[in-house]
Structures are given as C-alpha cells and as structure tokens.
Amino acid sequence: MASITLDKLAHSYSANPKTDADFALKEIDYQWEDGGAYALLGPSGCGKTTLLNIISGLLVPSKGHIRFDGQDVTHLQPEQRNIAQVFQFPVIYDTMTVRENLAFPLINRRVPRDEIARRVSDMIDVLDLSDKADRKARGLTADEKQKISLGRGLVRYDVNAILFDEPLTVIDPHMKWQLRTKLKDLHRQLGHTMIYVTHDQTEALTFADKVVVMYEGEVVQIGTPEELFNEPAHTFVGYFIGSPGMNVIPCEIDGKTAKVGDLRIDLPAGYKTSASKSELGIRPEFVSLSSDGSGLPVQIDAVENIGRFKIVRANLQGHAINALLKEHENVPADPTLSFETARINVYENSHLVRAGG
Amino acid sequence: MDKPYNNKAWFFVIPVFVLVALSAVIPIMTVINYSFQDTFGNNQFFWAGTEWFQDVLRSDRFWDALARNLLFSFIILSIEIPLGIAIALTMPKKGIWVPVCLVLMALPLLIPWNVVGTIWQIFGRADIGLLGHTIEQLGFEYNYASNVLHAWLTIILMDVWHWTSLVVLLCYAGLVSIPEAYYQAAKIDGASKWSVFRYIQLPKIRGVLIIAFLLRFMDSFMIYTEPFVLTGGGPGNSTTFMSIDLVKQAIGQFDLGPAAAMSLVYQLIVLTVCYVFFTVMSNVGVDKPDARVED
Numbered sequence: 072m073a074s075i076t077l078d079k080l081a082h083s084y085s086a087n088p089k090t091d092a093d094f095a096l097k098e099i100d101y102q103w104e105d106g107g108a109y110a111l112l113g114p115s116g117c118g119k120t121t122l123l124n125i126i127s128g129l130l131v132p133s134k135g136h137i138r139f140d141g142q143d144v145t146h147l148q149p150e151q152r153n154i155a156q157v158f159q160f161p162v163i164y165d166t167m168t169v170r171e172n173l174a175f176p177l178i179n180r181r182v183p184r185d186e187i188a189r190r191v192s193d194m195i196d197v198l199d200l201s202d203k204a205d206r207k208a209r210g211l212t213a214d215e216k217q218k219i220s221l222g223r224g225l226v227r228y229d230v231n232a233i234l235f236d237e238p239l240t241v242i243d244p245h246m247k248w249q250l251r252t253k254l255k256d257l258h259r260q261l262g263h264t265m266i267y268v269t270h271d272q273t274e275a276l277t278f279a280d281k282v283v284v285m286y287e288g289e290v291v292q293i294g295t296p297e298e299l300f301n302e303p304a305h306t307f308v309g310y311f312i313g314s315p316g317m318n319v320i321p322c323e324i325d326g327k328t329a330k331v332g333d334l335r336i337d338l339p340a341g342y343k344t345s346a347s348k349s350e351l352g353i354r355p356e357f358v359s360l361s362s363d364g365s366g367l368p369v370q371i372d373a374v375e376n377i378g379r380f381k382i383v384r385a386n387l388q389g390h391a392i393n394a395l396l397k398e399h400e401n402v403p404a405d406p407t408l409s410f411e412t413a414r415i416n417v418y419e420n421s422h423l424v425r426a427g428g
Numbered sequence: 429m430d431k432p433y434n435n436k437a438w439f440f441v442i443p444v445f446v447l448v449a450l451s452a453v454i455p456i457m458t459v460i461n462y463s464f465q466d467t468f469g470n471n472q473f474f475w476a477g478t479e480w481f482q483d484v485l486r487s488d489r490f491w492d493a494l495a496r497n498l499l500f501s502f503i504i505l506s507i508e509i510p511l512g513i514a515i516a517l518t519m520p521k522k523g524i525w526v527p528v529c530l531v532l533m534a535l536p537l538l539i540p541w542n543v544v545g546t547i548w549q550i551f552g553r554a555d556i557g558l559l560g561h562t563i564e565q566l567g568f569e570y571n572y573a574s575n576v577l578h579a580w581l582t583i584i585l586m587d588v589w590h591w592t593s594l595v596v597l598l599c600y601a602g603l604v605s606i607p608e609a610y611y612q613a614a615k616i617d618g619a620s621k622w623s624v625f626r627y628i629q630l631p632k633i634r635g636v637l638i639i640a641f642l643l644r645f646m647d648s649f650m651i652y653t654e655p656f657v658l659t660g661g662g663p664g665n666s667t668t669f670m671s672i673d674l675v676k677q678a679i680g681q682f683d684l685g686p687a688a689a690m691s692l693v694y695q696l697i698v699l700t701v702c703y704v705f706f707t708v709m710s711n712v713g714v715d716k717p718d719a720r721v722e723d
Contacts, residue, residue: 129612150618162613165631175627179618223617 073140073231073264075103075126080135082121088133096121097289098135103232103266105140108258110279111268114311118288119268120236126266127234128152139231155224156234160241161216165209169200172208173222180227194226197257214246218253225257232264239274251278272312284308300354301414306421309352315382315393317352317416324349324417332388334367339413340426350418355382357411358394366407374402462688480689490690493670494697500669501648504587508644509637511588512595517629519600530600533593541590545657548586552658572659576666579659583667586654591644598640602633638709642702649698670694 082096091097096118103109111119124130125137128149136145144152155176164172173194177187195204198218203211208219217238224233235254239247255278258265269275275282276296284292284299284307292304303309303317310316322329322336324344329336329351336351360366360383369392373384381396385408394408417424463480465473484490519529539547552572554560563570572582606628614624630637652671655661661668661676668676674694678687 127612127616129615149612149615154616156612156616158609158613160607160609162607162609164627166627175619175623176617179620179623220613223613 074105075232075264075266076138076141077101077103077126078136078138080122080125080132080137082118082125082130082132082134094133095288096125096132099290101283101290101293103264106262106264108255108265108278108280109267110275110282111266111285112270112272112275112282112311113285114270117285119270119285121288122285123156123234123236123266123268126232127154127156129156153227153229153231154234155227155230155232156236157217157220157224157238159237161213161220163208163211163216163219165207167208168205169208169211169219170195170204172219173226176223176227190226190228194222197225197260198222198253214242214250217242217250221254221257225261225263228261230263232266235265235267235269237269238267239269239271247274254278272314276312284311286311302416302423303352304423306350306352306418309354309416313354313356315355315395317354318358318392319350319352319418320387320390320392322349322351329415329417331390334388336367336410336415337412338415338417342417342424342426344417344419344424348420350421352416352418353410353414355393355395357414358392359409359411360385360394360396360403360406361409362403362405362407364405364407366409369406369408371402371406459688459691462684463692464685466685476685480685481693483686484690484693489665489673490670490693492665493668493673496666496668497649497651497670500584500651501645503584504591504648505641505644507584507588508592508595509641512592512640513599513633513637515592515596516599516603517625519596521604530597533596533600536590536593537597539590541653542657544586544590545654548582548589548654549658552582574663576663579663579667583655583658586658587648587651590654591647595640595644598636599633602636603629606632634709638706641709642705645705646698646702649701 077099079098079100080096081094081098083094085093088094099122111122113119121130125132128144128147128151131146136143138144139152149156164175167175170191173191174187177190182190195201198221200215200218200222203215208216211219221233221238224230239250242250251274254265254267257263267275267278269278276299279296281293281295282299283290284305286305286307292299292308294302294304299308299312303312306317306319309319320331322331324338324342327338327341329338329349331351338351367387369385369387371383371385372391375382375384376398379398381398381400381402383394383396383402385392385394385406387408392408396402464476464478466476466479467473515533519533520526536544551557552560552570554564554570560570560572569575570578572578610628610632611624614628619627650671651669652675655667655669656672656675659667661672670690671694674687674690677683677690
C-alpha cells in the first residue's frame with residue numbers, strides 16, 4: 072500500500088503538443104493518500120482513463136512524474152509498480168478454473184505453493200465464489216467474471232493500489248449494487264488505496280471518500296461528496312453532479328446583489344468582480360415556489376413527477392430554472408420563485424468565487 | 429385465428445432446390461448408381477452388388493494411396509498450423525505495415541492451383557529453375573522427377589508456400605479481435621510472453637484455428653492439381669494420392685464402377701475424419717457443456 076503523488080503530470084497523445092487543446096490530460100498536481108477510496112468522475116473523453124493508465128503504468132506521461140511513497144515510478148512497467156487494475160470488460164483466463172485464475176498473478180510472482188493455496192482459498196471465500204471455485208471461468212456470468220478480475224488484484228495483498236476502470240459497465244443493474252457494496256466492504260477490510268474511474272455520479276459518490284471531477288482533460292474539483300454538492304468549484308461540477316444539476320444563471324454582480332435582466336437577487340455576501348462572465352448557481356433543492364408574491368415572477372413550463380420528488384421546469388426571464396418539490400407539495404397558482412440566499416454560489420468565467428474575493 | 433395458406437410460397441424455394449439438385453443430389457446419386465452396377469458400354473448396366481466396394485477395400489492400390497494421403501495431410505498440418513500461428517503472432521497489429529503484410533500473405537492464395545503446380549515444376553528444375561539450379565550448385569543432387577524423397581519434399585514445400593497464408597490470415601483475424609484489456613491485465617498480472625500466448629491468445633483463436641485445421645485437412649486430403657501438374661503422380665506411384673488414382677481409374681481406364689465405389693469411400697473418410705476432429709477440438713478445454721455460456 073502506498074500514497075501516490077502526481078507531480079505536474081500531463082499527457083498528450085500527439086508527439087509534439089503545441090496548444091493546451093493537444094493535451095488529453097492537462098497539468099495536475101495531487102497526492103492520493105494511502106488507503107483512501109477515490110473516484111475519478113467525468114464524462115466520456117475527459118481524460119480520466121488516461122490518468123488511470125498513467126498511474127498503472129500502461130502509459131508513460133509526456134510531462135511530470137508519478138511517485139509511489141516518494142519513489143519515482145514514472146518509467147516503471149505495470150508489473151514492477153505492483154498495482155492491480157480492473158477493466159471495463161471482465162478479463163479472465165478462459166481455459167483456467169476460477170481457482171487457477173486467482174492463483175495466476177501469484178504463480179507469476181513465484182509465491183510459495185502453500186502460500187498461494189491459502190491466499191486463493193481465502194479470496195474465494197471473500198468473493199463468495201466457493202461453489203464455483205473449480206469450474207472453468209469462461210462459463211460464469213459477467214458479474215462473477217468481474218469478481219474474478221477484482222480477485223486477481225486483491226489476492227496480492229501487498230499491492231500499492233487497485234485501479235478500477237468503469238468496472239460495472241457490463242454488469243446488470245441489480246448486481247451493480249451488490250458488487251459496489253462488496254467493493255466498499257473489501258476496502259474497509261483490506262484498506263487498499265483504491266481509485267475508481269466512472270462517468271456515473273451515483274457510483275462515484277457512494278464509493279469514494281474523495282471525488283476527483285474531470286472535464287476536458289482538466290481536474291476541476293477534488294472534494295468530498297458534500298463539498299461537490301454544496302460548493303461546486305466549477306459550473307460543470309454543478310450540473311454534472313446532482314439530478315437535475317445545478318441551475319446556472321448568467322447575471323451581473325453588484326456588491327451584495329445580482330442582476331438578472333431587470334430582477335435583483337440577494338447574495339449571501341458581497342463580491343467584487345471584474346470578469347466578463349458572471350453567473351450564479353443554485354441547486355434545484357434550494358429553489359422554492361410560493362404564491363404570496365414575494366419572490367421572482369416566473370413562468371412554469373412543465374412539471375415532472377419522478378417519484379419522491381417533482382421537478383418543476385420554470386422560465387425566469389428566458390433562463391431555464393429547475394426547482395425540486397417534495398412529493399406532496401403542489402405547484403401554487405401564480406407562483407413566484409425564491410432562492411435560499413445562503414446556498415447561492417457565484418461563478419466568474421465558470422469558476423467559483425468566494426465572498427469578498 | 430385463420431392463417432392465410434398459400435402454396436405459392438414454394439416458388440421461393442424452387443431455385444434452391446434446383447441448384448442443390450444439380451450441384452449435389454443428381455451427381456451423388458449418379459455416382460451411387462455407378463458404384464452398384466457394371467457396364468460394358470452401350471448404356472447397358474448390370475447389377476453388381478457390393479462387388480466394387482469389396483474390390484476397392486481389398487486392393488493394395490487403394491490402401492497405399494490412402495496411406496500417402498494421410499501421411500501428406502499429417503506432415504503439412506504439422507508444419508502449416510504452427511508456422512501459421514507463429515507468423516500471425518509476429519505480424520504488426522496496427523500501422524502502415526498491416527495492409528502490406530496482408531497483401532503479401534494473400535498473394536499465394538490468389539494463384540490458380542494448376543499455375544502453382546507449373547510454377548514449382550519450373551522452379552524446381554535443375555537446368556532452368558532457380559530452386560533446382562541453386563541446390564545443384566550447392567553440391568546436392570536434386571531431381572523431383574526421379575527421386576521419391578525429392579518429389580515429396582517439393583510437394584510439401586509447395587503446399588506450405590501455397591497454403592500457410594490461409595492459416596496466417598485466419599489466426600491474424602483471431603488475434604486482432606482480442607481486446608487490448610487482456611494484454612494489459614496480463615501485464616499487470618506479471619504474465620510471461622509464453623503465458624500470454626498459452627492462456628490468452630491460444631484460447632481466443634481456438635475457433636478460427638479449428639476452421640483453419642479443418643479447411644487445411646480437407647484440402648490437403650483431396651489434393652489433386654498441384655502434384656498432378658508437378659509429378660503426375662510419380663516417380664512410380666510415390667505421389668499418386670487418392671484423387672489422382674481416382675481420376676486415373678475413372679477417366680484413364682474408364683472403370684466407372686470401381687471409381688464410383690472408391691470416391692464414395694473417399695468421401696466417407698473425409699466426412700468421418702472431419703467430424704471426429706471437429707467434435708474433439710470443440711470440446712478441448714470445455715467442461716460441463718450444459719453450463720456453458722457463450723460470450
């Protein structure tokens with residue numbers, strides 16, 4: 072087990088990157104703590120798999136260094152880094168039994184025979200595969216195969232980190248929950264550093280202690296699920312996380328008020344701004360509707376019932392705004408809209424601005 | 429519910445019936461017909477029973493030809509399959525060399541079989557052929573027309589040259605379809621090159637390998653054109669394979685009955701061997717066929 076340091080890391084797939092846009096992964100500086108559970112979250116093509124492959128050693132970065140416990144491993148081969156990786160599609164050795172699959176990485180590392188037998192039996196119990204241990208792996212279901220891929224990493228208990236590249240993509244929805252819970256359990260039991268790549272916010276938020284959100288090759292925020300929800304550092308994080316995502320409304324900032332068209336909205340604090348593009352962000356959870364005429368005049372476009380909540384799609388001076396109502400709440404007649412002032416975030420050029428800044 | 433019932437649908441099937449009848453059923457029935465009868469010309473036939481079959485199975489000529497066929501198939505399979513896999517493994521997976529390699533590999537397959545025979549006939553001649561002349565210059569005596577061993581070596585070399593490409597192309601297709609993640613996982617598991625071949629590549633190309641094996645077996649077992657052009661079955665009878673013998677009997681000697689019986693036995697052997705190979709090879713490394721899930 073190890074902490075992983077990314078030191079001014081960047082990667083480009085072209086030989087001579089010139090502009091920023093040539094980089095699939097823009098410069099990143101970060102330290103992954105030993106034993107932490109991290110998620111790399113972002114839409115397809117945002118560079119998260121690139122980052123993962125750099126950590127595992129399948130890719131050599133164009134710039135910067137990567138260190139495991141302070142030791143530079145930038146140019147080491149994957150097998151020398153002592154990491155495990157679970158891929159999007161389960162990788163199993165078809166002709167081997169489940170037991171042989173799990174023993175394979177140990178045999179290659181010349182672990183003593185009785186030690187292999189002991190660890191493999193332990194792992195089979197942990198993975199709940201005892202009844203299939205001596206079956207050929209090719210006949211198993213997708214989630215069982217994925218468990219084997221995972222097991223091949225876990226059976227080497229001294230691995231520096233276990234990396235997951237969207238491991239639940241091909242798993243049936245009802246098995247996803249089980250497998251994710253299993254992963255969480257294993258993390259608690261064995262305490263490996265785990266890095267989990269996904270584009271599914273639910274997976275990321277439930278699995279990880281810290282979530283790294285990536286967007287167009289750039290890390291836009293690293294934080295706990297709460298931080299991502301309450302204070303998205305970038306408007307992208309705002310609407311990528313949450314369902315529906317954060318409302319982002321272009322505005323002009325003037326001290327403690329924001330002007331949207333000819334409406335004035337109170338802000339939690341005073342902001343000094345100079346940027347060309349200012350926006351305010353408010354989560355639908357903190358938008359409320361009332362009929363007493365105290366709020367902002369809006370027009371309701373649609374109401375969607377999604378079970379425990381209703382999503383109200385409203386139109387404020389031409390800007391689309393979502394509000395979340397509890398199941399039993401009704402949309403009032405002649406509604407006006409109000410924001411919970413303390414929950415408003417202000418963005419300049421898409422980045423969060425702190426009060427007074 | 430009443431379904432409309434219309435016999436006109438049969439018209440759609442008629443072309444297939446006609447084609448299959450002309451290409452398979454009628455010729456085979458004719459052969460079966462000949463194999464049980466004797467004729468002295470004038471289109472007069474006499475019932476012969478199983479006499480021709482007994483003759484065929486009792487004749488040394490048949491068994492010798494069969495032995496030659498089996499030996500030949502065994503030799504070329506044990507060369508072409510490993511060689512084909514080896515070449516496929518060394519071919520590039522991507523880049524500008526891929527089409528170049530593929531075209532080079534496909535070239536021998538594009539040449540008509542009798543031309544292949546002719547090419548090697550000239551290539552191997554000691555007076556004007558590059559191969560034959562080079563060997564002579566190196567101080568070895570070489571004459572495929574009079575030396576049995578030389579004739580066999582030349583035919584085997586010719587077949588390897590002609591058909592290894594097929595095995596290569598099939599294996600290559602199997603190899604490039606293996607997802608990159610398998611190689612990455614193997615790398616992370618610390619697998620050696622041999623392990624990667626043994627546990628990933630070989631199992632993944634098993635399907636195409638079975639096809640390559642069967643195709644090469646059937647083709648080599650029915651080989652006719654190339655040795656016919658190259659040696660005409662000689663020297664002596666040393667390269668007279670079953671198909672060559674069959675043609676000699678049917679067309680050379682016009683013994684329709686024995687030839688028909690022989691060709692039926694011949695076909696039965698091919699079918700049986702292919703069936704056995706296919707069954708055995710499909711079941712290697714698979715346990716509990718009832719629990720098998722194809723992926």
